[in-house]
Amino acid sequence: MRWVIIATLPGLATMTFFFGLGVISNVLLAAAFGLGFEALILRLRQRPLHPALNDASAVLTGVLLGASLPPASPWWLIGVGMLAAIVVAKQLYGGLGHNPFNPAMVGYALLLVSFPTYMTLWSSPQPLWPDALWSQITGSVSLEQIDSLSGATPLDAFKHKGDGLSASQFWASQPLPSGTLNAWQWIAIAWLAGGSLLLAKRIISWHIPASMLSSMLVIATLLYLFDPSHFASPLLHLLTGAAIFGAFFIATDPVSAATSQRGKLIYGAGIGVLVMLIRTWGGYPDAVAFAVLLMNLCVPLLDLYTIPRPAGAQPAADKERS
Amino acid sequence: MARTFEFHGGVLPPERKQRSLVPLRYAELPKRVVLRLDQHAGRPATATVAVGDTVKVGTPVAQRDGMISANIHASISGQVTHVDTHAITIDGDKTDTWQRLAPIDWRNALPDQLITRLEQSGVVGLGGAGFPTHIKARVSERQRIDTLVVNAAECEPYITADDLTLQHYAADVLEGAQLLASLCGAHHIMVGIEDNKPDAILALRQAMADSQLLTVTLSVIATRYPSGGERQLIKTLLNRDVPNQGLPADVGVLCHNPGTLLAALRSVRDGEPLVERLVTLTGDAITDPGNRWVRIGTPMAALLNEAGLNRAALHQLIQGGPMMGTPLPNLDGSVTKATNCLIAATIDELPPTPPESPCIRCGACEDVCPANLLPQQLHWYARASDDEKLASHRLFDCIECNACGYVCPSHIPLVDDYRSAKSRLRHQQLETAKAEHAKHRFEWRQARLAREQAQKQARRQARLSKQRSSQDADSPAASPQADLRSLRIAQTAAKAAVRKAEKNLARAAQQDPQQAHDDLETQLATAQENLQAAEARLAEARETSEPKETL
Known part of the structure; x- marks a missing residue:
């Protein structure tokens, strides 16, 4: 798990470069909440603290949730998210290895549903030392701040462009603060670099990222070919949302993912399909969290139906030969 | 070289074989041996000697009990000093006098003679499972075998016993393979060996140059643990899948370890029962590693001391390889027919596993x-x-x-x-x-x-x-005739029951050599008793009826 944390560094660094230190403070705060909640619950469950805190899984959940939230989010928002992630999604199910749902995504989904205003406060690219850092500590965001901050993510802006506007008109109107699109693409590439490190270290297998990204690519390409004026381009889908981050860092969480290789392929493809469905026809601009949670639900079924053929098992062998 | 196939999975643990790859030697003759009665798969043997008996090397000291079991022979000459239900202890007289059986020319011998010899000599699989070889040799009574596989993969780290066996005795191993192959009706011999044993491969190539009775194919396979697993090797060499509830014999294959083949040949050709085996002594806690010819029953402590054991550095003693072997709690054990390797590991070499996490x-x-x-x-x-x-x-x-x-x-x-x-x-x-x-x-x-x-x-x-009727006249003896026929039917049925019980037991024991199959042994014994009783009744009936028939 330490390697996963190390692999998030390129992504975090790039995000910090574009959105300021609010990213780092998010991550640190979330990791601290994570350790605190884990310790508290372990104490209540009368379990030894050391091995569980030392495995860095709570820190990782914090890093992943912190990176998903708008930079310099209010402290209580992060706290609520981590409470849902560590206490509810992880420890109440029995701790590491027993949680059916991805903890970071449970936290994220809860926040997205409960506090939509705060969760969509993605600023336009910022200097390294943003004003918003202060509001993280006070925990309140004033209305004018909301106005000045309220940059939308590219996917968000595109989704709400309105039916009357065609894609080319939309982009011509310069809907986003300058540099936004560029920033998101660089961040996606940085996550890809971190993900490649995980692949190279054999910490994750290629199955889930490959099947998730390729299913997204196929659907996005088909839609784009069908009507390029209304559907976003495949590149926008892959490079500006949480697709890359989700494919390498969220969906590959082994605890809540399918286990057999065939199961992983189906699981990843399912996430890709759901992301595209929700992005295109659902109510949210991005959907990695919901897609992952929905596929988490399918994991027991996937595991049941994708048991590989043991060496020497007869009936399947006959089928193969014929 | 034959084409090879892939099995799923596998790992590449550090091999650490180099340390024991030094020339083969004979271990010192032990002063005392402790022969465990349960050193083979199946039931423990029954001691047939008493305290005070004088024995030579090769004198039978324990008799197999039940079908899946093996005879045990004295491995040094001397006097029996202790007998209990677990082991026989013999104190040596240092003369090393042998008692051999008559050599057999296996090429001109009857199968039954060879099987009896294997059984008498107590030959069991020397790869680790210790399955009686004569039972395996009898498989052709029930199933057709086309290929005999010599399992020289030796994929476990550390162990080099098969490697050295082949380096020194390649020709004998191949002759042993010929012997067992012709015994089970196989017409093809395949040798599977990992590519990390160049010297053994060379020796095999040279030995194969001599004319062979049956065709021999050498398959050099990629080094990948566990390529030496029976199923994995058969998949790699022949691309056959052994059914998961089945045995290699179900796909026409028998597997033997090179050491077993050598022991089988020696028991037949030289009349030497199984009293010694090759053991790899290795690990960083001994200064003089290598492979030794060790008499069965040699105390481990003596053997390891001879190899320069540093007790202070010894962290763990493992019998077998580091992947599947058994950690031994102390040095009190003795070498058995299944001991292919002893690893005296230091703490740096095989560190204790960290505590388990979820x-x-x-x-x-x-x-x-x-x-x-x-x-x-x-x-x-x-x-x-x-x-x-x-x-x-x-x-x-x-x-x-x-x-x-x-x-x-x-x-x-x-x-x-x-x-x-x-x-x-x-x-x-x-x-x-x-x-x-x-x-x-x-x-x-x-x-x-x-x-x-x-x-x-x-x-x-x-x-x-x-x-009543004899007072009238002598009536024809119809009832003894009918009796005889029904007795004959009963005898045939009893014979079939014995065969069936034997088959069941052989299968179960080969699938699970580590397990006791007492219930099946009991069934077999019952069937055998029934057969004996039926035969006795038949003989009796014949005797009583024959005089009448001749009259």
């Missing part, structure tokens, strides 16, 4: 499982004692190679879980089988008693009527 379902175990199972699912179900799921996830297909435990990032002792789950399930099966068996036995006894009662009644009736 399974995070990473699936690394699944990628390496050579049986293509889902080890982490099995782990959950084993811990939860979910027997149905264990069965549907094919727990019993696990070959316990420990590749999963080797790669597990949470350091979970997976194979320990599987072993305990297996033994729990086996115990359950055994209990049900026992109950069933007892029921059958009871019903059978009731039926027999009723039948005997009826027969007695009938005989009395017949006697009475005969007494």
